[in-house]
C-alpha cells in the first residue's frame with residue numbers, strides 16, 4: 510500500500526461521471542477529496558430533472574457494455590456495484606418503414622438479421638469478424654483511417670446497418686468515426702474476448718442514479734461535494750499547483766487538482782496566460798468538435814410498444830432513435846403513464862434555433878403517428894431539449910484515443926485532467942469513467958511523492 514503524505518485535500522473540479530469516478534477511486538484509497546461543482550446538481554451532462562412526476566434524463570443515456578463498462582469497473586473497485594440496480598437494454602429493433610426487425614445482439618446474430626438480404630449480412634461479417642478478433646494495440650494503427658474507408662464498398666443495405674450501429678454506439682454518422690475507435694468498440698462487444706454487446710440503464714430512476722451512488726460513497730468516506738461552487742482559477746507557481754481560486758474569490762490551498770470538464774474549455778478558462786504554450790493550446794482546441802442533438806420527451810397515457818428501443822432506418826427519418834424509457838425502468842414514470850424520448854443529431858447552430866427545433870418536433874410527431882397509429886390519441890405532453898455539447902469526445906480519424914487531452918501535462922506538478930475529452934476509449938460516460946481508471950495510478954503516484 511502506498512503511504513500518502515498529503516494532508517491538504519485533493520480538489521476535483523466538476524461532479525460529472527469523470528469527477529465522481531475519480532473521486533470514488535481516490536476515496537477507496539483513503540484520499541480525502543473536495544469536489545466543486547458549479548451547478549446545483551451532481552451528474553454533469555447526465556443530471557436528471559423531475560417534470561410532471563416523470564424523471565427526465567438530460568437527453569437519453571444508455572450505458573454501453575453493461576457490467577463490462579468502465580463505470581461498473583469503478584464501482585466494483587469500490588465494492589459498491591450492488592448499490593446500482595441495472596436493467597439490461599436488449600429488446601432493440603429496427604423499423605424500416607414497413608415493419609420491425611430484430612437488432613443483432615452479437616456478431617453471430619448478424620447472420621439472422623432480417624433487416625438486410627443474406628448476401629449483405631455476409632459482407633458485413635467479412636468486415637466485422639476480423640475487427641472483433643484483432644487486438645486493442647493493433648487498432649491504434651487504424652486510428653487515422655475513417656470508418657467509411659471500409660464501409661464505402663458495401664451495398665446500401667449494409668450501409669443502413671452501419672448508420673444505425675453508429676447512431677447507437679457513437680450518436681454519430683460513419684463519416685465522422687475513426688476505424689480504430691470503431692474496431693475497439695467491436696472488440697469490447699465480443700464475448701470471446703471477455704466483452705459484451707449488452708447495454709444497461711439504471712433500474713432505479715434516471716441515468717443520474719449512477720452519479721448519486723458514487724456521490725454517496727464519496728461523502729461516506731468523509732469527503733465533500735460542494736454544489737453551486739465554481740472554480741475560477743488554478744494557481745500555479747514554480748511549475749507546481751498550489752491552490753484554487755473560487756468564484757467568490759476565496760483561496761483554497763491544495764497541491765493536487767483534477768479538472769473533469771472538457772479540457773479544451775478548461776485550458777482556456779482556468780489558467781493564467783503563458784501556463785501552456787500556444788502550440789499545445791491549439792492542439793487541444795482541435796478537440797472541440799462536439800456532436801449536438803435535439804431530443805424530445807413524450808409522455809403517453811398508453812403503452813404503444815413493449816420494446817425498449819426502436820431505430821427507424823432507411824427513410825429520411827428525423828426520429829433516429831426511439832427510447833421507451835418506462836419500458837426499460839417503469840420507475841421513471843407515474844403509474845399509468847409512459848415515457849419515451851426520441852432523438853436526432855443536428856448541427857450545433859441548430860440547437861439555438863427555436864423554429865428549427867419546432868420543425869423537428871413536428872416531424873417526429875408525424876413519424877411516430879405513422880409507426881404507431883395510437884400515438885396521437887395517447888400523447889399527454891412533449892418537452893423538447895436541444896444539446897450543443899453531447900460528447901466532448903472526438904471520434905474522428907486522427908483525434909481519438911491517445912490524441913485526446915493527456916491526463917497530466919509536462920512541467921506542471923499536481924495538475925490532472927479526466928473526463929470524456931481526455932485519453933480514453935469508448936464514448937460518453939464509458940469514456941469519462943475509463944479516463945479516471947487510466948489517470949488514477951498517475952494521481953496516486955503524485956500523492957505518494
Ligand SMILES: Cc1cc2nc3c(=O)[nH]c(=O)nc-3n(C[C@H](O)[C@H](O)[C@H](O)COP(=O)(O)OP(=O)(O)OC[C@H]3O[C@@H](n4cnc5c(N)ncnc54)[C@H](O)[C@@H]3O)c2cc1C
Nearest residue numbers: 523525526527547553554568570571739740928929937938
Ligand atoms: C443529450 C445527451 C445524450 C447523451 N447520451 C449518452 C449515451 O447514451 N451514453 C453515454 O455514455 N453518454 C451519453 N452522453 C454523453 C455523456 O453525458 C458525457 O460523455 C459524460 O457525462 C461526460 O462526463 P464528464 O464528467 O466528462 O463531463 P460533464 O458531465 O460535463 O461534467 C463536468 C462537470 O464540471 C462542472 N464544471 C464545469 N466547469 C466548472 C468549474 N469551473 N467549476 C466547477 N464545476 C465546473 C459542470 O457543471 C459539470 O457538472 C450524452 C450527453 C448528452 C448531453
